[in-house]
Amino acid sequence: MAVRIGIVGYGNLGRGVECAIKQNPDMELAAVFTRRDPASVSILTKGAKVCPIGEAKDWQGKIDVMILCGGSATDLPRQTPELARMFHVIDSFDTHAKIPEHFAQTDEAAKAGGNVAIISVGWDPGLFSLNRLYANAILPDGNDYTFWGKGVSQGHSDAIRRIKGVKDARQYTIPVDSALEAVRKGENPQLTTRQKHTRECFVVADEGADLQRIETEIKTMPNYFEDYDTTVHFISEEELQRDHAGIPHGGFVFRSGKTGWNQENSHIIEYSLKLDSNPEFTSSVLVAYARAAFRMAQEGQKGCRTVFDVAPAYLINMSGEEIRRTLL
Amino acid sequence: MAVRIGIVGYGNLGRGVECAIKQNPDMELAAVFTRRDPASVSILTKGAKVCPIGEAKDWQGKIDVMILCGGSATDLPRQTPELARMFHVIDSFDTHAKIPEHFAQTDEAAKAGGNVAIISVGWDPGLFSLNRLYANAILPDGNDYTFWGKGVSQGHSDAIRRIKGVKDARQYTIPVDSALEAVRKGENPQLTTRQKHTRECFVVADEGADLQRIETEIKTMPNYFEDYDTTVHFISEEELQRDHAGIPHGGFVFRSGKTGWNQENSHIIEYSLKLDSNPEFTSSVLVAYARAAFRMAQEGQKGCRTVFDVAPAYLINMSGEEIRRTLL
Numbered sequence: 001m002a003v004r005i006g007i008v009g010y011g012n013l014g015r016g017v018e019c020a021i022k023q024n025p026d027m028e029l030a031a032v033f034t035r036r037d038p039a040s041v042s043i044l045t046k047g048a049k050v051c052p053i054g055e056a057k058d059w060q061g062k063i064d065v066m067i068l069c070g071g072s073a074t075d076l077p078r079q080t081p082e083l084a085r086m087f088h089v090i091d092s093f094d095t096h097a098k099i100p101e102h103f104a105q106t107d108e109a110a111k112a113g114g115n116v117a118i119i120s121v122g123w124d125p126g127l128f129s130l131n132r133l134y135a136n137a138i139l140p141d142g143n144d145y146t147f148w149g150k151g152v153s154q155g156h157s158d159a160i161r162r163i164k165g166v167k168d169a170r171q172y173t174i175p176v177d178s179a180l181e182a183v184r185k186g187e188n189p190q191l192t193t194r195q196k197h198t199r200e201c202f203v204v205a206d207e208g209a210d211l212q213r214i215e216t217e218i219k220t221m222p223n224y225f226e227d228y229d230t231t232v233h234f235i236s237e238e239e240l241q242r243d244h245a246g247i248p249h250g251g252f253v254f255r256s257g258k259t260g261w262n263q264e265n266s267h268i269i270e271y272s273l274k275l276d277s278n279p280e281f282t283s284s285v286l287v288a289y290a291r292a293a294f295r296m297a298q299e300g301q302k303g304c305r306t307v308f309d310v311a312p313a314y315l316i317n318m319s320g321e322e323i324r325r326t327l328l
Numbered sequence: 329m330a331v332r333i334g335i336v337g338y339g340n341l342g343r344g345v346e347c348a349i350k351q352n353p354d355m356e357l358a359a360v361f362t363r364r365d366p367a368s369v370s371i372l373t374k375g376a377k378v379c380p381i382g383e384a385k386d387w388q389g390k391i392d393v394m395i396l397c398g399g400s401a402t403d404l405p406r407q408t409p410e411l412a413r414m415f416h417v418i419d420s421f422d423t424h425a426k427i428p429e430h431f432a433q434t435d436e437a438a439k440a441g442g443n444v445a446i447i448s449v450g451w452d453p454g455l456f457s458l459n460r461l462y463a464n465a466i467l468p469d470g471n472d473y474t475f476w477g478k479g480v481s482q483g484h485s486d487a488i489r490r491i492k493g494v495k496d497a498r499q500y501t502i503p504v505d506s507a508l509e510a511v512r513k514g515e516n517p518q519l520t521t522r523q524k525h526t527r528e529c530f531v532v533a534d535e536g537a538d539l540q541r542i543e544t545e546i547k548t549m550p551n552y553f554e555d556y557d558t559t560v561h562f563i564s565e566e567e568l569q570r571d572h573a574g575i576p577h578g579g580f581v582f583r584s585g586k587t588g589w590n591q592e593n594s595h596i597i598e599y600s601l602k603l604d605s606n607p608e609f610t611s612s613v614l615v616a617y618a619r620a621a622f623r624m625a626q627e628g629q630k631g632c633r634t635v636f637d638v639a640p641a642y643l644i645n646m647s648g649e650e651i652r653r654t655l656l
Contacts, residue, residue: 019589023468044589099656100649120656127462129656130640131599134455136655137616137643138609140351186602259612261347261372265604271459274514276593281466284587288465308651312458313636315465321428323636327464328427328448328457 002028003294005287006059006087008079009069010034010041010050012247013092016283017067018045024287026317030063060086065290068092069283077102081109084117084304088293090286092122099125099306107304116297117304121289122282123273124148128253130307131271135255139267142257145183147175147196151249151278159224160201163217165209168237170244172200175252183254186266199230202244204237249278288315330356331622333615334387334415336407337397338362338369338378340575341420344611345395346373352615354645358391388414393618396420397611409433412632413441416621418614420450427453427634435632444625445632449617450610451601452476456581458635459599463583467595470585473511475503475524479577479606487552488529491545493537496565498572500528503580511582514594520555527558530572532565577606616643 005021007014010032021027022045031049034041038050051059056066066083068091070076076093083089084106093102099120110117120126124146132144153173160169179196182189189195201218205211215232219225235243250273259265275281289307292314296305313320318327333349335342338360349355350373359377362369366378379387384394394411396419398404404421411417412434421430427448438445448454452474460472481501488497507524510517517523529546533539543560547553563571578601587593603609617635620642624633641648646655 016587019587022589023587096656099652103652125656127466130462132655133640133644133651134458137619137640137645138455138612140645184602259344259347259351259605259608261350265608267604267609268600268602270598270600270602272596272598274512274596274598276595277587280587280593281595284466291465306652306656308641308648308656309639311637311639312461312465316461317465317468320636323461324427324431324634327460328424328453328634328636 002026003291004028004030004062004064005290006030006056006063006066007032007069008053008056008066008083009075010036010043011069012279013283013286014069015044016277016280017069017286018043018048019280020284020287021045023284024291024317027287027291031059056083057086063087064294065090067286067290069286072098077105080117080119081105084110084115085113086115087113088116088290088297090118090121090290090293092126092282092286093120094122094125096125103304103306111303114302116293116301118289118293118306118310119304120306122285123275124251126282126285126307127273128251128271131253131269132255133308135253135257135269139255139257139259139269141259141263142255142267143188145191145254145256146251147180148251149173149175149197149249151251151275152244152247154247156199156201156224159221160203160218163214165206165214166203167206168204168240170202170240172202174198174200180252183256184268184270186256186268188256193227194229197228199225199228201230201232202235202240203232204240205234246276247278248276249281250274291315291317330354331619332356332358332390332392333618334358334384334391334394335360335397336381336384336394336411337403338364338371339397340607341611341614342397343372344605344608345397345614346371346376347608348612348615349373351612352619352645355615355619359387384411385414391415392622393418395614395618397614400426405430405433408445408447409437412438412443412445414443415441416444416618416625418446418449418618418621420454420610420614421448422450422453424453431632431634439631442630444621444629446617446621446634446638447632448634450613451603452579454610454613454635455601456579456599459581459597460583461636463581463585463597467583467585467587467597469587469591470583470595471516473519473582473584474579475508476579477501477503477525477577479579479603480572480575482575484527484529484552487549488531488546491542493534493542494531495534496532496568498530498568500530502526502528508580511584512596512598514584514596516584522556525556527553527556529558529560530563530568531560532568533562574604575606576604577609578602619643619645
């Protein structure tokens with residue numbers, strides 16, 4: 001019998017989960033829960049229901065794992081613990097600094113409900129975190145480097161849109177090639193924020209807006225842009241739609257480390273992602289961890305977990321014998 | 329209290345384990361077991377013993393985990409099950425086709441002894457296998473590519489040394505750059521053996537040997553060379569010692585896959601290693617998994633495992649709270 005999945009929140013991430021479920025024959029979509037009027041939400045999967053989010057509690061026993069597709073700022077801190085009392089849950093909580101607090105609250109709720117919750121699933125946090133951990137465990141004497149991009153940063157795009165006179169905007173985070181190369185060669189560079197990434201902005205301005213002022217406001221914006229070399233291009237709305245509609249992303253995780261009695265040998269571990277669609281890839285990770293949560297719960301586990309606590313074998317729709325024969 | 333490690337077999341891999349233990353303050357080397365005369369084996373660690381391999385059984389209760397550093401052809405198929413009856417064990421068994429059989433024999437022995445055994449630990453099998461599994465779980469519709477090198481293949485170097493008139497030899501396996509690039513670009517190429525790797529050989533010939541015959545014998549050798557584009561360089565013994573004394577290796581694991589309702593988006597996952605010393609890096613992986621075996625045994629687990637069955641958190645000398653705070 002297929003693992004029955006509920007999706008909470010039907011934006012880019014929720015729709016990505018729906019697509020990923022279609023690619024996994026051992027999973028099925030039972031229902032989508034939304035804050036909008038369900039009649040206004042049209043989903044792709046035949047046979048799955050669209051329900052108001054308040055009705056989620058009525059689906060206990062009819063849904064195995066809830067995949068939470070809301071935002072980390074306000075949705076997940078409330079929804080994940082709440083739903084972990086009733087269901088096994090997966091979320092992609094990505095506010096790194098608040099993970100310990102979110103973990104504690106979700107752990108308490110999941111234990112109280114007798115459920116498994118896996119939080120902060122995706123690629124960073126998620127696959128990048130796994131690679132940092134494996135590499136640190138293997139090379140305890142070394143340096144870590146994480147680069148993001150080339151890809152669209154929603155947060156930075158939103159920040160530009162809040163500037164007066166800006167109609168729409170898309171911001172790309174781009175790793176600096178020479179920095180990547182220095183790390184790859186084992187030079188162990190000390191890199192400033194500016195030396196690691198550049199930022200490229202495509203901006204649609206309101207008619208008659210002061211472009212020079214907008215550009216200055218972007219480039220000097222604290223936290224978001226002032227520590228970076230930023231390029232601003234003003235383009236038309238048509239160009240933005242035509243050339244910047246996608247949500248690509250990706251990045252690199254490196255660890256360079258030493259081994260040997262006198263640390264005479266160097267090693268480089270590199271992991272990278274090049275993603276056409278950030279939300280669809282993240283969703284694919286969420287669905288694999290939903291399978292793991294279900295299996296771990298079948299074994300009697302309870303409480304909150306992260307990707308660090310999940311044995312890889314739980315993630316894939318194959319038996320132990322099959323993975324040893326084909327993937328080891 | 330530190331985890332007490334025994335090393336069985338003191339070649340390049342055993343010496344690598346000894347060095348890796350030095351880098352991990354929660355581990356200590358208790359003893360090295362050898363088939364040679366112990367008096368003839370000089371180790372680096374003060375306070376650790378060198379013992380005949382037959383005395384291993386007397387160390388029960390004084391060693392927590394035995395790391396087996398013998399070869400996959402004849403040592404490990406016998407040693408791993410035998411020692412798994414007495415100790416928690418780690419090995420790097422790498423004969424892919426025989427893993428199911430080795431797993432079954434070791435599982436029976438480890439269960440009988442109440443121990444944890446983790447087999448086929450290293451980078452391939454090992455870290456490369458993990459990356460194949462994670463990537464397949466996340467992108468079920470896609471293609472896998474594994475490339476090895478640039479690095480020294482001991483098996484191919486040995487095969488050259490068996491040719492009449494060859495005094496010594498070093499063989500490098502080299503991935504073909506254009507093939508790597510095609511995979512990296514998401515072209516999903518179908519690659520023949522010849523298109524994936526080339527082989528470069530550095531050969532020291534006996535004085536007066538027929539170099540043309542040696543070169544032909546190498547290039548036409550079935551299984552080892554005939555399906556590859558092979559280059560042969562004859563060099564002096566001094567040059568071999570000076571320029572080819574190291575044992576570097578590495579490689580690449582890719583998965584390219586599609587997501588989206590109509591599989592409209594493409595993604596590339598790439599993992600790569602660039603290693604100055606193949607045995608020292610492999611040893612570092614073995615030591616991290618020795619830590620995991622010890623912790624899993626403390627929780628009451630028994631039987632044979634592979635890297636697929638080990639939750640990443642077990643590998644690192646940090647608490648769950650610490651890894652969530654610093655690596656997630």
